Amino acid sequence: MRHTYLIARREYLSYVATPGFWISLAFVPIFLLLAMALPLLLEGASPVRYFAVIDDTGHYKQAIERRLEDNRIEMVRTVLKGMERVPGQEENATRALAVLDADGSVGEAEALAGQQARTALNAIKENHVLVAAPARTEEALRPFLVGEQQVDSPAGPKPLYAAAFIRSDDSGSVFIDYWSAAITETSLKSLINRAVRDEMRTEAFARAGVNKELVQLINDIEPKLSSLSPEKTAENAEVTASDRAPFFVAVFLAFILWSVVFSVANMLLTSTIEEKSGKVLDSLLSTAPVRALLYGKLLGVAAVSFTLLAGWTVAGGIAATIAGQFIPSEGQGLSVVLTTVADPGLLLPFLAYFVFGYLMFGAVFLALGSLCETLQEAQTLMSPLIFILMIPMLALAFVMKDPESPILAVLSWIPLFTPYIMLARLPTDPPFYEVIGTTLIMILTTIIVLWAAGRVFHAGAMHQAGVDYFKKLLKWRKAKPAKT
Amino acid sequence: MSTPVFALNNVSKAFSGKPAVRDLSFAVNAGSITGFLGPNGAGKSTSLRMGLGILAPDSGTAELFGTPPDFSTLDRVGFLPEERGLYRKMNTLAAIIFFGRLKGMSAGQAKKDGKALLEQFGLGDVANKKIKTLSKGMAQKVQIIASIVHKPELVILDEPFSGLDPVNQRALEALIKELAGRGTTILFSTHVMEHAERLCDRIVLLAAGRKIFDGSVSDALQTLPRAVNMQTGSDADPCTALNGLVQSIVPDGVIKDGRQNWRVELAAGADAQDVLRACVEKSVSLTAFEPQKRHLHDVFVHLVDEDTQKGKQS
Structure with a gap:
């Protein structure tokens, strides 16, 4: 021993x-x-990306703008929901959320939120910012896309991250040519694609005589799923x-x-x-x-x-x-x-x-x-x-x-x-x-x-x-x- | 007669069918310094390991202090293996304390005695240095200290002089004499005969796994015929003059400047004085006469050669 x-x-x-x-x-x-914080760190560290849309159809650009605004509202909502659970911040956060849910006014909601919530909201960064296209052809935009020239943005001259050319043909098919030097990053490309796709579907429903609000209402229908365990008593059967x-x-x-x-x-x-x-x-x-x-x-x-x-x-x-x-x-x-x-x-x-x-x-x-x-x-x-x-x-x-x-x-x-x-x-x-x-x-x-x-x-x-x-x-x- | 502190009784050991030690028996008595000699690969380390119970013999028995070796008897033994090493990242004193405690010492006693031995060996200033920072000679001395810090009754040293410079070899010889002076029994293996000749009361000589000699150093020296180197004039013929006194007489080299060198091995019972007297009486013109001192090295070479020849013949 x-x-x-x-x-x-x-x-x-x-x-x-x-x-x-x-x-x-x-x-x-x-x-x-690190594993928990890495996604947040990466998100916080990613730079603001400025992009332009050259929309020959005339109405998909607005859909993209609406999608950007919706994303912003969703981020504000997430922050306010989190603040509802912080002691001392619950009341202001609930009031701000009510305003946001009622009319989607980010400005009013921010004004009503408490100081801590405002600090958190100020930290929210818009990752993608739509700017006016400095030219309307691929050839003319190329110097901006490769970093040789910069575009005007609310934050001053900035490199152009991507440009999306949207056009349609006689059959009604829509084509998006997405130009960007960053060939592996897909979040902006997906955002543009989803915004245009949803708008196309809404238009198709409208052409078929289906009301737009009705489509939204139907899309929101979901069953209320409860997961229950037979090993628990009937009153407390819900799986937690x-x-x-x-x-x-x-x-x-x-x-x-x-x-x-x-x-x-x-x-x-x-x-x-x-x-x-x-x-x-x-x-x-x-x-x-x-x-x-x-x-x-x-x-x-x-x-x-x-x-x-x-x-x-x-x-x-x-x-x-x-x-x-x-x-x-x-x-x-x-x-x-x-x-x-x-x-x-x-x-x-x-x-x-x-x-x-x-x-x-x-x-x-x-x-x-x-x-x-x-x-x-x-x-x-x-x-x-x-x-x-x-x-x-x-x-x-x-x-x-x-x-x-x-x-x-x-x-x-x-x-x-x-x-x-x-x-x-x-x-x-x-x-x-x-x-x-x-x-x-x-x-x-x-x-x-x-x-x-x-x-x-x-x-x-x-x-x-x-x-x-x-x-x-x-x-x-x-x-x-x-x-x- | 007292019980030997270390004994091998007819032990044999083979590795992968190749015999390493064959029917070896010898015993070491308390208080003696015994040299365990043999050429490289003779089976010395294997024999020592069997004696310590580290290796089990295929046949025969080993005894330490009269009983089969176990870890209570091993606590009374200090062993320096041929393949030496200490934890490189450990402090010198900590390594000595660790081995002392494994041998049953208390931490305090191991520290006290370890420090004293380090001072005695001139290593007091490296007590808190890591082993890896020490020179090879220093590390070897630390390992010797680690193997004797618990004041063992029997110290077994396997090739203790290898890797040491002449100064440190002399220091180790002094230590062995000092330990023996205190009553510690010493058994050490070596293939350098000078150390054995200076230190040993007794030697056991091993060749190809077999014991070929077991006795005192003087007995070993007796196994070699005494010899004389002499020089005569070229016209002299000492062969006839020395008939009956010599075992062999052979010219050593060619005649040079009218002189011839001879190597003379004396017959049993004859000595150099008899040869000198015979030369004078028979008017052999001697120009040089030098009786040769026998060394253990020559005994070693002679006995090993003899054993090799026997092996070839059988």
């Missing part, structure tokens, strides 16, 4: 005392925050975000589990290679049993991963508390997620699956590390393992779509995949025999893997085996004479 403890302690401290560990600890919360949370949280936890196991198994691999190439293993072998080296390293790195998980949980708790104070709705969402994570029905299986998933892959990576002197050597042995590890990752995406798929049920019985897939499937209440059966096979496999890894690790550590260990093993099996 002394040897195992000391080796685990050294292994743990060797990671925790490095800047890399703290970067990893901070990386996941930062990554999640809290009911759906376990499904998403389970998949999220399975993903976290996979990421942590993969990361820490790699840590084990590299540290073992370092020890072998640095000849440290030779020194350790006379001071501690091989099993103590194996288990000590596994325990030390397991402690590292538990520290990471605990750090992320604390960071999540702090984020939920902070978010709850500033944005009640976001805070509530995070609270629901954290409450679901803390549910023993999910948390305990997560911890158990972590232990077995980690031991299986950790022991294998450790054994492989003991056979190699360099990372390059390890890569040749690692490739098949990486492919195997990718399978549950792909399956997790499938769980989101159809958690009760028979394919997932089959994959759950493969012990290397059990921790990830069964964890993600738990909220769907899989049959009891599946839970028990897959768990028993997983435990048995873990014991066999640990035993086999111990043997390979011993051979590798003693320099009796190298990267060709498995090749030799296969040859030996083939050469072994059959029993008579």
